[in-house]
Structure formats: structure tokens, C-alpha cells
Amino acid sequence: MGIITPFSFALVLRSINAYTKQFQVNYKEKDNAMPLLHFSKSQPCKSSSSLKASYEDWLISHGLTVSPFHMRWQTSLFNHQFYNWGRWKPRFLYLWFSIGMIFGIAAMFGSVILLAKTLIQTLSQMLSEAPTGQNDQMLQVVVPGVNLPISQLSYFFIAILISGVIHEVGHGVAAIREQVRFNGFGIFIFIVYPGAFVDLFTTHLQLISPVQQLRIFCAGVWHNFVLGIASLVVLFLLPAILFPFYYTGAGALVTEVAEDSPANGPRGLFVGDLVSSLEDCSVQSVEDWNSCLTKISLMPQTGYCIKASVLQQLSYPSRARKAVEASQLCRTNMDCQKDFVPSLCVTPSLENQTRFLRVKHPPQPDMLFVGHLLHLQYTVSLSSFIPRHNFLSVDLPVVMETFCKYLISLSGALAVINAVPCFALDGQWILNSFLEATLSPMVVEKQNRELVGFLILLGGSALLAANVALGLWVVTAR
Known part of the structure; x- marks a missing residue:
């Protein structure tokens, strides 16, 4: 499922990269300190080390990071465009992301209700002697070759990539609107699933108010929802759009x-x-x-x-x-x-x-x-x-119609799943900022607020994991 949040995933990646760079520096320092005696047979090792260093320098200079099952590319080429978007019509953007904040908070609660309902439906289907189909469920696990035709994989991956890019554009523009420094934008491939991420200055993100944080964290799911609605409108108007070239009803x-x-x-x-x-x-x-x-x-x-x-x-x-x-x-x-x-x-x-x-x-x-x-x-x-x-x-x-349907489905799924209060998803940061904004007057100790948030995140993560595990079982075992 392409439902891992690229935004929160990027925060983890940055810490991994920092550790990797530190490891590389220490390794090079040790490598330079070791040789006191030189032998002619050690020359190939130097060549190999030099080649590795050149390869790593080339990757860094081009913004590429390669690790097992994961590849990403980060660039600052689009920073100017992001800043133009973030400074365009400040009052409109304030209203736009404030509506997105309200939607994101509502989506966080709604996603829990939807996942609970889906879990109950899946359990009843598993326990029934004559199981019915999953057509009445809004959320379904997608398995290529089982309930996703191989011939439509291109629609699936392109729709995931576009949904991820729109998701991250929302985070980036909202962050610039709230005076958070924008470092760059990137695209990654995790196993086979594509996605996008934005690199924000963490210190600025921690200094702004919880309400400002909510506008940033909710912007991704808000933009996914808007993309799904826009795709639905295009699908509905497709006969009128194509009327000069195609007719229907015959x-x-x-x-x-x-x-x-x-x-x-x-x-x-x-x-x-x-x-x-x-x-x-x-x-x-x-x-x-x-x-x-x-x-x-x-x-x-x-x-x-x-x-x-x-x-x-x-x-x-x-x-x-x-x-x-x-x-x-x-x-x-x-x-x-x-x-x-x-x-x-x-x-x-x-x-x-x-x-x-x-x-x-x-x-x-x-x-x-x-x-x-x-x-x-x-x-x-x-x-x-x-x-x-x-x-x-x-x-x-057919291509336009099918692609619109995939955008509606996958962008909507990203909006719902990312809003779940679960570790490593946008819902984690939405929940933390929401608790800071609402519980601070009642729960003075920050440690107690963090404990409440941790317990909620634990429950949300278990709920999402149960849905994914049982959904996979229903799709593959039946």
C-alpha cells in the first residue's frame, strides 16, 4: 500500500542520513590514521576506497541517497517556486490552510471511526460461513495481481506519485506560509512504491505555535482531499469535456x-x-x-x-x-x-x-x-x-476515465490513512499538536500530555495494523 506518509518518513530519513554521514567521517578518519607501513599489494585497496569515495561524493553532489529497498533524490531547484507559492495572497492562504486544519482534525477522528467499522466488517466476513465480497467497504488492501489487475499497475503507481507530490506541496507551501524555512523537495522509491517528501527546518517547526503546526501537518491530507474532489469533478464532466470528439448514450x-x-x-x-x-x-x-x-x-x-x-x-x-x-x-x-x-x-x-x-x-x-x-x-x-x-x-x-478513478481512490485513501493517529504518519504530528493546543490549560505537565498522546498513538497504530493484516488475509486467502 502506498499509504506510508512521505512527509513523516522524510524526518526519519534525515536522522538516518545524519548517522550515515557521521559513520562515513569516522570511517575515513580511521582509514587515514591506519597505514604506517606500505606494501605494493595494498594499492588495489586504495583504489577501491578511492572509487567508493568518488561514488559517494557523486551521489551527494546530485542529491541521491541509495540504501537497501530505498532510493531518494532531493533538490533545491524548486525552492524558488515553493517560496512564490507560499507568499502568494497571504490572506487567502491563511484561510485555505485554516480550512485544511479543520478538515485534518475532523479526518483524524473520522479515520478512526472508519477503520473501526472496516475492522468489524472484516471480522464478520471472516467468521461468516458464506463470506460476501468487500465491495461495501470503503477501505480495501490492494494486492497487485489479486484485486489489482497487472495491466493497470501503471495507473496505480502514477496516481500514487501524483497524490504524494500534491500531498507534499501542501506541507511545503503551508510551512513557508508559517515562516518555516524550506530546505528542499525530493522524490523517493521505497521497494517499488514511489512517493515524495519535503525537507523543513526542524528548529523553526518546533518554535511556532501548535495551531501553526496544525496548519502545516494537516495541509497534506487537505490537499489529497481536494485532489480527489477535483478528479471526481473531471470524471463527472468528462462527457462534456470530450463532447467535440466523442458522444455517449448510443x-x-x-x-x-x-x-x-x-x-x-x-x-x-x-x-x-x-x-x-x-x-x-x-x-x-x-x-x-x-x-x-x-x-x-x-x-x-x-x-x-x-x-x-x-x-x-x-x-x-x-x-x-x-x-x-x-x-x-x-x-x-x-x-x-x-x-x-x-x-x-x-x-x-x-x-x-x-x-x-x-x-x-x-x-x-x-x-x-x-x-x-x-x-x-x-x-x-x-x-x-x-x-x-x-x-x-x-x-x-478509457485511459482518462480509469486514471481519474485511480486518483479519486488513492488520493482519498492517502487522506484517510495519513490522518490516522499512528506512529510515522501525519496523524502522529496532528495529534501531538492538537493535544498541545487543547490540553495545555487542563493538563499542565507536558509529560502527562505526551503520555496521553502515546497511548492514543498506540491504539491507532494497532487499529491500522489489524486492518492491514486482516485485509491482506481476506484478499489473499479467499
């Missing part, structure tokens, strides 16, 4: 058919086909396609009105296809009495969970599908956007 456009799909074949679906209906269920968008498949799966198998004179000829597959394509749908024989020619309602004899389905995609002949509807749903990709011109890509609206 069907579901096929954009991809998997090689192992039951819809793949000479009488199946092809890229560019426009699906208009599934049986008697009209399809005008991808949402209609999914709802129709769900509706059909919950209802008994549909029958077809077949003339009595044709019924005896249906042992030939070609004639069976023609008879089905030309017939109307029915549930009972009474539905077939509208014609003057005697007809019977014939229902295909199928196994459990298997469906016979007629898919209309004019001007092509109907596709007759036999199999599990989920297999059809997961192996055919569709879009609600139909290009007005042949040179337009059928994939562009």
Missing part, C-alpha cells in the same frame, strides 16, 4: 477482447463493435452493460418463441442460430401466443450458473453466448465514449 463500444474470451471468434465481438442490448435489456453505456449482466444472472434463463414446424429441425446448429435470431424472448408459452402461427417457449438446457445469451451489436449478426457471465464481463473491455471521427482513438476516454 451503446457500449468494444475496446478490447481478450484472446481467451468466449466472445472472441468469427461470430463474436470485435474492437469497434457497438453493443446495443443483451437479450431484452437495453445497453446505452458501460454501466448498462454491467447492470444488465447482473440482472440476467439473477433471473431464470430466458426462453425463445420457436414455431412448432421449426422445432424439429433444430438439431442442425445453423438452423438453431437462425431460429434464435429471428425469435422473440419469452418466459412461458403464453408469451408466444401473439402470433397466428403456433409457437412454443423453448428454454436452453444448461448447467448451473451457465447462461445462453443473445448480444446485439448491429450491423453485425447477433452473438450467441453460452457460458458464465462473469467470464464475458471480465474478458471484454468497453467504453461509453464513441469517437465522432475514425482517426480518434477508442482508448483515450
